[in-house]
Amino acid sequence: MSVPAGRPARPPVAVRFDRVTLTYPGAPAPALRDVDLEVGEGELCLVAGPTGSGKSTLLGAVSGLVPHLTGGELAGEVVVVGVSTRGTPPRDLAHLVGHVGQDPVAGFVTDSVEDELAYAMEQLAVPAPAMRRRVEEVLDLLGVADLRDRPLRTLSGGQAQRVAIGSVLAAGPRVLVLDEPTSALDPGAAEEVLAALVRLVHDLAVTVVVAEHRLERVVQHADRVVLVGRDGRVRDGAPAAMMREHDGAPPVVELARAAGWDPPPLSVRDARRLAGPLAQALAGHEPPLPATPGRTGGPPLLRSRDVVVVHGTGAGRVRAVAGVDLDLHAGEVVALMGRNGSGKSSLLWAWQGSGPRARGEVGVLGDGAAMDSSVGRRRWWQRRPAAAAGGPGAAARGPTGDGRQDPGALPPAGARALVGLVPQTPGDLLYLPTVGQECAQADAESGRPRGTCRALLDEVAPGVPDERHPRDLSEGQRLALVLAVQLAATPRVVLLDEPTRGLDEEAKRRVGQVVRELAAQGRAVVLATHDVELVAAAADRVVVVAQGRVVADGPTAEVVASSPAFAPQTAKVLAPQPWLTPQQVRAALAAGPAPGAEPAGDRS
Amino acid sequence: MAVRVLFRVLFGGTGLGSGPVVLDLPRVPLPDLVSGVTLLGPITAGSLLAGVYEGLRLAAVLVCVGAANCLADARRLLRAVPGALAEVSTAVVIALTSAPQLVDSVRRVRRARRLRAGSAEGVRALPAVLSPVLADALDRSLSLAGAMAVRGYGRTAGVPRRTRRASGALLVAGLLGTCLGLFGLLDPTAGAAAGVPVLLAGAALAVLGLRLASARVRRTAHRPDPWGGPEWAVSAVGATSAGAMALAAALDPAALAPSTAPPVWPEPSLLGLAAVLVAVLPAVLAPRRGGVSSPARPAGRASEGESSPARPAGAASPLRGGAS
Numbered sequence: 016m017s018v019p020a021g022r023p024a025r026p027p028v029a030v031r032f033d034r035v036t037l038t039y040p041g042a043p044a045p046a047l048r049d050v051d052l053e054v055g056e057g058e059l060c061l062v063a064g065p066t067g068s069g070k071s072t073l074l075g076a077v078s079g080l081v082p083h084l085t086g087g088e089l090a091g092e093v094v095v096v097g098v099s100t101r102g103t104p105p106r107d108l109a110h111l112v113g114h115v116g117q118d119p120v121a122g123f124v125t126d127s128v129e130d131e132l133a134y135a136m137e138q139l140a141v142p143a144p145a146m147r148r149r150v151e152e153v154l155d156l157l158g159v160a161d162l163r164d165r166p167l168r169t170l171s172g173g174q175a176q177r178v179a180i181g182s183v184l185a186a187g188p189r190v191l192v193l194d195e196p197t198s199a200l201d202p203g204a205a206e207e208v209l210a211a212l213v214r215l216v217h218d219l220a221v222t223v224v225v226a227e228h229r230l231e232r233v234v235q236h237a238d239r240v241v242l243v244g245r246d247g248r249v250r251d252g253a254p255a256a257m258m259r260e261h262d263g264a265p266p267v268v269e270l271a272r273a274a275g276w277d278p279p280p281l282s283v284r285d286a287r288r289l290a291g292p293l294a295q296a297l298a299g300h301e302p303p304l305p306a307t308p309g310r311t312g313g314p315p316l317l318r319s320r321d322v323v324v325v326h327g328t329g330a331g332r333v334r335a336v337a338g339v340d341l342d343l344h345a346g347e348v349v350a351l352m353g354r355n356g357s358g359k360s361s362l363l364w365a366w367q368g369s370g371p372r373a374r375g376e377v378g379v380l381g382d383g384a385a386m387d388s389s390v391g392r393r394r395w396w397q398r399r400p401a402a403a404a405g406g407p408g409a410a411a412r413g414p415t416g417d418g419r420q421d422p423g424a425l426p427p428a429g430a431r432a433l434v435g436l437v438p439q440t441p442g443d444l445l446y447l448p449t450v451g452q453e454c455a456q457a458d459a460e461s462g463r464p465r466g467t468c469r470a471l472l473d474e475v476a477p478g479v480p481d482e483r484h485p486r487d488l489s490e491g492q493r494l495a496l497v498l499a500v501q502l503a504a505t506p507r508v509v510l511l512d513e514p515t516r517g518l519d520e521e522a523k524r525r526v527g528q529v530v531r532e533l534a535a536q537g538r539a540v541v542l543a544t545h546d547v548e549l550v551a552a553a554a555d556r557v558v559v560v561a562q563g564r565v566v567a568d569g570p571t572a573e574v575v576a577s578s579p580a581f582a583p584q585t586a587k588v589l590a591p592q593p594w595l596t597p598q599q600v601r602a603a604l605a606a607g608p609a610p611g612a613e614p615a616g617d618r619s
Numbered sequence: 620m621a622v623r624v625l626f627r628v629l630f631g632g633t634g635l636g637s638g639p640v641v642l643d644l645p646r647v648p649l650p651d652l653v654s655g656v657t658l659l660g661p662i663t664a665g666s667l668l669a670g671v672y673e674g675l676r677l678a679a680v681l682v683c684v685g686a687a688n689c690l691a692d693a694r695r696l697l698r699a700v701p702g703a704l705a706e707v708s709t710a711v712v713i714a715l716t717s718a719p720q721l722v723d724s725v726r727r728v729r730r731a732r733r734l735r736a737g738s739a740e741g742v743r744a745l746p747a748v749l750s751p752v753l754a755d756a757l758d759r760s761l762s763l764a765g766a767m768a769v770r771g772y773g774r775t776a777g778v779p780r781r782t783r784r785a786s787g788a789l790l791v792a793g794l795l796g797t798c799l800g801l802f803g804l805l806d807p808t809a810g811a812a813a814g815v816p817v818l819l820a821g822a823a824l825a826v827l828g829l830r831l832a833s834a835r836v837r838r839t840a841h842r843p844d845p846w847g848g849p850e851w852a853v854s855a856v857g858a859t860s861a862g863a864m865a866l867a868a869a870l871d872p873a874a875l876a877p878s879t880a881p882p883v884w885p886e887p888s889l890l891g892l893a894a895v896l897v898a899v900l901p902a903v904l905a906p907r908r909g910g911v912s913s914p915a916r917p918a919g920r921a922s923e924g925e926s927s928p929a930r931p932a933g934a935a936s937p938l939r940g941g942a943s
Contacts, residue, residue: 075765078769079769080765080768080769083768084761084764084765084768104768105765105768105769106768106769106771106772106773106774107771107774108769109768109769109770109771109774110771112769113769113770114765114766114769115766116762116765116766117762118759118762121758121759121762121763121766122762122763122765122766122767123716123766124709124712124713124716124763124766124767124770124772125712125716126712126715126716129841129842130841130842133841133842134770135770135771136839136841137838137839137840137841138770138771138772138773138774138838139771139774140774140838140839141839142839143839143840143841146839146841147841150841168719182770183769183770186770186771364730367734369730369733369734370730426736427733427734427735427736427737428736430733430736431734431735431736435734436734438731438734440727440731442751442754442755443727443728443731443751444731444732444734444735444751445751446746446747446748446750446751457735460735460736460737461736486754500735501734501735504736
């Protein structure tokens with residue numbers, strides 16, 4: 016059932032699925048249905064599809080983890096480099112297939128980089144001299160030679176991912192399977208990982224099967240794209256052909272659709288070659304100016320002055336945030352960007368008041384209704400709390416008279432009514448057995464009438480069943496539930512830490528919409544994210560942090576367009592014109608060839 | 620030591636022990652229910668001295684454990700276990716690695732709880748913390764199991780079932796024998812004559828079983844730890860020290876356990892003293908931490924275990940530290 020591949024000669028087959036149907040025990044429908052698939056040797060095969068569609072199942076079937084580790088019934092046959100996975104457990108396939116899971120750190124067995132690289136070879140009883148040679152080769156191949164003696168827990172995300180790839184590669188597999196290798200990484204680290212993968216494909220002819228939501232990062236390197244549908248059916252073909260109608264195609268493809276380029280280019284480089292006429296057609300237009308209500312007046316909702324966050328003590332002391340002055344205004348969406356470990360999360364937690372803060376002031380303007388005297392202390396300049404609620408100074412709004420409060424000096428319930436934070440792993444906040452109970456609990460916690468949280472959840476993500484267990488929700492639904500729980504306390508400042516991590520294209524678009532809606536209701540919203548496309552579509556203002564300091568702060572178009580790491584694909588294609596999203600371009604084209612500064616459509 | 624002596628003062632005032640009464644405290648009357656326990660009362664010098672000795676013994680054991688810990692890296696020790704126990708050692712390594720991860724996870728969830736203003740305290744807060752942490756730990760162990768499986772963990776070299784059974788039986792018999800032998804040795808009523816042969820036979824059986832079982836596991840070691848001069852020297856020192864101490868105890872038991880009734884000034888036994896002094900030698904003999912195979916550790920980013928290149932100052936005879 017595969018779409019014609021568009022390639023005349025196929026290389027020898029490395030992975031073959033022969034009418035594979037896989038059903039997990041107790042599942043109403045198979046996770047994979049009638050899959051026929053052939054991946055040639057030395058191909059980079061990209062597996063895409065919505066969350067919960069069976070991408071991970073497909074990858075697991077290649078490495079034998081499905082069904083040997085996960086259980087489930089496998090009909091048909093998966094053959095990897097001539098060996099059927101049916102009768103061979105994954106441990107006996109180790110020299111043929113390597114599998115790197117979604118969280119590379121969870122798969123580490125030893126505690127130092129070199130030992131981790133050697134682990135697989137020790138299990139395969141590779142003689143020591145050959146092992147030493149191979150460890151050196153892998154260190155060089157993945158560019159981790161300078162990390163060889165480092166303890167694994169000190170590695171950054173990108174480094175850990177490359178070491179994890181190296182640890183399976185050291186066994187010399189012909190096929191490498193990777194589950195979302197770049198979804199947690201900042202753009203720079205993702206580039207490093209992808210460069211390493213491309214080198215493996217080109218130099219060693221390793222077959223790479225990679226699942227990824229961030230199509231814009233990977234599709235240009237792919238030789239073949241496999242789309243897994245929600246029903247478990249699979250289509251595959253050449254990337255350009257598959258992307259032509261795909262719903263969650265990267266921006267460069269959407270740009271191609273708007274401009275009528277066919278076949279669509281897959282990389283910024285290819286698109287730039289075609290972009291001449293488009294740039295001319297757009298020359299007279301101006302992208303719509305971002306609405307920045309905060310700049311038009313009114314006091315900022317959150318004011319932070321000289322905020323410093325220090326983690327650890329003694330030699331391990333790290334200044335995660337080193338003096339941040341920022342104002343957040345009502346109605347604006349601010350994107351907080353920067354490398355992994357640049358202090359974004361620490362800053363969010365310090366603003367919310369639940370994380371540590373060594374120095375500095377945070378003052379938040381509350382919603383009057385939520386600020387009854389039971390909430391706690393009012394003196395916002397006070398440093399870390401003595402935690403006791405109901406300070407005697409509750410009657411006054413603080414000596415400055417501007418009504419600001421420091422969430423760090425308030426008890427949790429008070430802090431939460433000022434600033435709502437959705438952490439990186441939203442599941443940490445959920446502990447009850449059903450969605451309905453979580454919602455009821457949230458209403459009780461924030462002193463709201465019953466049903467408030469449920470109504471909010473229906474606004475954010477309609478149709479989440481009440482009796483479902485939170486762990487069984489999709490990533491997007493779980494995020495929505497936690498957001499609803501936090502919104503129940505009516506905070507006017509909402510902070511989202513990496514909200515699009517692990518979300519598929521559709522869920523990501525919904526996050527963008529929700530964020531705009533929240534801002535339209537007069538809230539200040541902050542997104543700490545690596546997702547440049549989300550930022551381009553949803554943020555008014557971008558703040559870039561590096562080593563705990565603000566290095567850039569300004570309107571999205573200004574900050575992002577000039578940055579090689581943070582520019583969205585549309586901006587890269589149409590530079591120096593300041594377009595950020597394909598939607599802007601489409602709207603401008605639809606407005607006709609009218610020259611002059613005519614505002615062209617809405618941004619979101 | 621101080622705690623030990625304090626206990627003696629608090630509960631030991633029975634007038635037991637002998638020697639002059641150093642502290643005459645009034646006895647606190649207790650109900651008959653706890654008739655075995657006395658509170659305060661007259662304290663004799665002998666009783667105090669016994670408390671000091673007991674404290675010293677405990678301190679010596681602690682110092683020995685600490686010294687052994689300084690001397691040997693637990694992870695390196697695990698690497699040296701025979702192949703048959705490789706699976707056990709992997710389990711221990713994983714436990715060592717996942718403990719801090721679990722702590723991290725608990726910290727993260729507790730912090731997240733503040734975000735929701737969870738008001739429950741104590742036991743009632745338990746589900747809110749436990750449920751995400753356990754789910755997290757389960758997820759992680761599943762992915763770890765997967766990661767280990769795809770890297771060939773648990774491959775066997777195709778040894779016939781009979782050999783496997785034989786090695787298992789040998790191991791169990793050997794361990795049983797060793798236990799019985801030790802019991803015989805330590806139990807004075809059984810007599811050393813019965814203990815030693817059983818112990819030796821048990822140990823031999825266990826070694827045989829381990830060797831057989833090791834053949835079943837086909838693995839190699841990336842950087843096998845060398846067992847060279849320093850390692851031999853340290854082990855020899857430990858054995859010497861223990862032997863000398865045992866000899867001293869056999870020759871002159873009174874010198875190693877000075878009497879507290881009546882209290883006498885302890886007389887140092889030359890042999891015992893020598894045994895303790897020998898045990899200090901590993902301070903200079905011990906191999907450097909961090910392994911001989913990787914001498915060039917970058918200075919900046921060493922792990923805590925390796926960041927203190929100072930050699931252990933303590934002695935390392937884990938058998939007997941010098942109770943006198």
